[in-house]
Amino acid sequence: MTPEITLQYRLNAATRRVKLLVTAQWTARTLFWTMLACAIWMLCSRLAWTSEPKVSALAGLLAAAGLIGMIIGATRKISPMDVARLTDARTDLKERLSTAVELRQQGKISPIAQAQIADAGARIQKLNFRHVFPFRLTREMIGLLILAAILTGIFLLPTIPLFWSxxxxxxxxxxxxxxxxxxxxxxxxxxxxxxxxxxxxxxxxxxxxxxxxxxxxxxxxxxxxxxxxxxxxxxxxxxxxxxxxxNAPEKKSLEQAAQEAKQALEKRQKQIEEAIKATAAQEKANQKKPPEQQASQAQHRQGDQGSPKDQPKPSEAMQRSQQAMKEFAQAMENQDAGAQNEALQKLAEQMQQGQMSQQEMKQLQQQIKDMADALKGTSQDQVSRELQQIASQMEQQKLDPQTRQKLAEAMKKAGQTCQSCQQGSMDAKQLQDLAKALREGKLQLAQGEKMLPVSKLGQSKGQNPQGQPGKGYSPFGHVNNPQPEKRAGKISSKPPDTKIQGQRGKPGNDPTITYRGDPERGVKSGTPYYEVYARQRSASENPVNRENIPAAYRKQVRDYFESIKP
Amino acid sequence: MERQEIEQQAAAFRESFQRVKSEVQKVIVGQEEIIQGVLTCVLAGGHALLEGVPGLGKTLLVRTLAQANDLKFSRIQFTPDLMPADISGTNILVETAGGAKEFRFQPGPVFANIVLADEINRATPKTQSAMLEAMQEHAVTVAGVRHRLEQPFFVLATQNPIEMEGTYPLPEAQLDRFMFKLLVQSPTFEELSAIVDRTTGIGTDPVTPVIDGKTITAMHQLARQVEISSDVREFAIRLVLGTHPDSEAATEPVRKYVRFGSSPRGAQAVVLTSKVRALVQGRVNVAYEDLIAVAKPSLRHRILLNFEGEAEGISTDSLIDSILVRVREETKVKLSV
Missing domain, CATH: 1.20.1270 (Substrate Binding Domain Of Dnak; Chain:A; Domain 2)
Incomplete structure (x- = not known):
């Protein structure tokens, strides 16, 4: 390798190293200034001058700044002469490199120029650029570390219990x-x-x-x-x-609907039994009549009510259907959607098998209709509608096997609807319970440590210790400030807790509620908190709605009123 | 000429320098800076002015240097009654072999390779100016005839800064002819002890000539070939311009205390002697440190103080220091990592 190539090769290596450090410097520089801005922003937010920045926003800003710094650093033009000068300054090369680079650039080929370049090439080959250009903490980098610590402190300090009031x-x-x-x-x-x-x-x-x-x-x-x-x-x-x-709005309860269904079933059962008895009595009378009349009456009966053999006793399928209907009614009473579903599935099976007579099917149709009527207006209104539809189809259509199949399927679907209706309503109920628990929890938080059970809130009246409502007593009780000398007319952002004592109902029952706030000394409150809240909320909502309040603050205003909602 | 040849010459240059220095140091104790300065000046082809109180070995140094260099040496003791002809030589009437009479030029002591102008400030300006032509043009003109001086030619002058009564300070024009003005300091304790030992004993090692005039001329040529980068050259120019009170590069003390700054000869002296120093240091390029090292001896006698400067006893060395600080700052590498 000639001295010139060695010089060029090593200078390139030095340039890469310098570029890396310059990039690091610029990254640190941009990060430093951005972090300073972030720290100021955080500080302002802690002092409640601005809204608190989101962590993601800060992280995004810093990432963008770092990226910009890297781009600036990486695109900085660093010539071989710059690197040569810097290397000369950092090492004991005594301007050998810068002279050699200049001679190369000028294209000097004199022997002494060549000797100079060879000398520079030999010297630069011995250099370790990691040592010549070490990674040093610049002022910006040190500042960056300090700022990072400050920013972390601003984030964490208020959350460290040691610093809590x-x-x-x-x-x-x-x-x-x-x-x-x-x-x-x-x-x-x-x-x-x-x-x-x-x-x-x-x-x-x-x-x-x-x-x-x-x-x-x-x-x-x-x-x-x-x-x-x-x-x-x-x-x-x-x-x-x-x-x-x-789900349908609940006008009557399932228990009530179950009673109605049971009554209707019993009524239908009695009608069936009476019809059987009447038929049996008719047959006895017919045995005493001449045979022609008996035959004609029998013919008439066949066309009207079925065979005289079937009439006295319902078929097994009908009995099972009756049993299923009873089970359905019972399940309604127990509010057991699963059992309801099972009962309807059984009924569907009986309908599908087609072992019931036409007369029995008619009776069953009437019972289904009764059941649908009973369920109407309950939480299972949808089931009612489906049963009603089945009943009407049974009445209107000829009950061939295909129709029976369809009706059985509709019945099964009604069973499933039963279950889903109940699940929906139970879901809603559970959600209601959860929401209630949360509301109570929030109220208790708002009221502080010593509080009334939630159910008793709002029942108290402003009374003095003697049990008389009077001067200086709010409907919640009289004001007792533990630190009256520290009171100020202006409500601070973090006022001390103020105890408002009062007597609730019988003496000895929950005399104290702690509220956040700082009622002015000497001011006699005659207005309940909830009234004040309602009025002030309304007063604040109007400007919000009229857009008098800047968009950035609307949410805060709303959140504030939500947080103090009684 | 190949690269290797140059490298060999550079090595030989350094070796010759060291050998001459070693020879001089056989006689002269201490005064490292002065020996180095005089040698640098000689190898750069310039003249040196040595200033110091009597008895510091100025004359001995020059004489030893001449011995070590195997050069023709002459000494001129400058006195108020010394005439120009006493230096340059004169035409004398001589009788030829045929008995005819004719004027023949009798060369003066200036016709030597190394001329020691001892206590140069004691001669009258007229006599001093007789040295001007010899120093600048390496020739003297007597009775309308120009006589070239033998090469190499160096004038090494001494002067006493005290006992100024009855002296004639060198005019600026003549001072400017000196490449270096070296200030000879009193020896330290150790040096004085060695001087005592060496001069009160049986004797010292004889000085042997180690280089001749031809070698010196070759070294002189080599020094001129040494490369100087534009950055380093710019440093030298800024340095010289900084001595001018009306220059933008001038520092505040220069503006306040200087009447005239260095002439271009100052810049030439700085660069040329830097090249010699670079070779002596084993380099074939000039570095900033070379310029800094030669700045004071090259420029101190070229800066003319104003009345205020004289009155306040300002030294030109301190002014040069201030200029160096400023120039260093201005030429600092901008890129920092």
Whole structure:
């Protein structure tokens, strides 16, 4: 390898190394400034001057900055002369390299120029560029590390319990306690839903469990927990409404419908029995008449009610059908959709086999119609409609095997509808229960540590310790501020908890509720909280709806009012 | 000429330099910088002015150098009554073999390879100026006849900075002819001890000539071939321009204390002596450190201080230092990783 080629080869290697370091420098530089901006943004958000940036937004910004820095660094033009000068400066080469590069560029071929290039080539070959251009922490890189630590600190410090205020610790305790309660409810509900194969409520229970776990672990603060609980409640309510609207509105209960069905079945049974008795009596009378008259009466009966042999006793298929109908009614009473389904499946089998007489089929049609009437207006209105349709088809069409097959299938489908109707309504019910549990939990969080059982809220009246409503007492009780000297006219963003004491119902029952807020000293409250809330919410909603509030703040305003909703 | 040949010449240059230096150091104790400076100056084909108090070995140094170089040496002791003809020579009336009388040129002491102009500032300006032509053009003109001096030709002058009474400081034009102005310092304790030992004993090793005039001329030619990159050349130019008070490159002290800066001879001296130094250091290219090393001896006598500078006792070396700092900053590599 000639000295010139050696020089060129090694210079290329040096250029690559320098380019790498320049790229790292630029990346650090752009990351530094972006991270500084992010830290300022985070700080502003912590001081509540701006909304809190999303972690994904910050990560995206930093990634973009890093990428831009890399591109700038990688596209920087670094000439061999620059690298030669830098190498000369970093090593003991005494301008050998820069001189050689210049001589090469000038195309000098004098012996002394060649000797110079050979000297430079021999020297550069001994260099280890990792040592000549080591990776050093530049000022930007050090700044970057410091800023990263600051940013992490801004993220983590407020979440480290050591830095929490007393109030916040108390709040987090409440949140954790509430998380434990909700988690237990969610687990039970999830198990129940799994057993009953209720998809929607199982999903909702799982979601609630996740939130409860986060609360139990202290991963969310009180405000966030309340907002998330509120959102989940709303979601559940919407889901429940959707499920409920899929089912018919319940005007009467299934128990009531079962009673009606049973009565109708008994009535039909009696009619059948009476008809059998009447037929038997008629036959006895006929035995005393002349044979011609007997024959003519028998002929008449055949055309009307079937053979005299069948009439006295219902067929086995009919008996089974009757049994199935009874089971269906009983299942209705027990609200057992599975049993209902099974009963209808049995009935369908009997109808399909075709062992019942025409008369029996007619009786069965009437009983099905009775059943449909009984179910009308219940949560199984859809089943009612399907049974009604079957009954009408049985009445209108000729019952050949093909029709019977169709009717049996329709009956089976009605059985399945029964089950799905009940599942939907149970799903809705379970969702309702979950939503209720969440609402109660949120209310308890909002009220603080010492609280009334949810069922008792709203029953109290503003009374003084003597049991009389009067001056300085709100409907929830009188104001007792533990730190009156610290009171200020302006409500701060994180006011201390204020105890509002009161007497509820009989003396000794739950005298205290803790609210967040800072009522002004000396102001006598005569308005219940829920009234104030409603008025203020309405007052805030109007500007929101009229778009007086900037779009960026609308959600915050809504969230705030959701969080203080009584 | 092949690359290898140049490399051999460069090696021989360094070797010759070291050998001459070693020979001189047999007699002269210490004064490393001065020996190196004088040798550099000689190999660059320039003249040197040595300034120092009496008794520091200036004359001995020059004489030893002449011995080591196997060159014709002459010494001129400058005194106020010294006449130009005493230096350059004169036409004398001589009788030929036929008994005829004729004027014949009798060369003066300047007709030597190495001329020691001892205490040059003691002669009158008229006599001093007699050296001008010899130093610049390597020739003297006597009675209208121009006589070329033998090559190589070097003037090594000395002057005493004290006892200025009755002296005639060298004019700027003459100072500019000197490539280097070297300041001879008093010896250190160890050096003085060695001097005492060496000069009060039986004797010293004799100085033997190690190079001749031809070799010196060849070395001189080789030095001129040494490559200098544009960056390094720019450094030298900035350095010289920095000595001019009205230049943009001038530093604040230069603006304040300097009346005139260096002439282009200063830049020539800096670059040429740097080339010699580069070869001595084993390189065939000039480096910044070469320029820095020769900056002071090349420029210190070319900077003319103004009244304020003189009054405040400003040394031209400190001004050169300030210029060097600035030029280094200006020529710093921009790319940093």
């Amino acid at each position: 007393k109030e916040r610790k108390q709040e987090m305790e409440e949140v954790k306690r509430q998380g434990v309660v909700l988690e237990k409810i969610a687990r039970e509900q999830e198990k129940r839903s799994s057993d009953q194969n209720l998809t929607e409520s199982r999903k909702a229970a799982q979601e609630m469990k996740r939130l409860a776990e986060a609360m139990r672990k202290g991963e969310v603060d009180k405000r966030e927990a309340m907002i998330r609980m509120q959102k989940l409640t709303r979601k559940m309510e919407e889901q429940q409404k959707r499920l409920a609207s899929a």
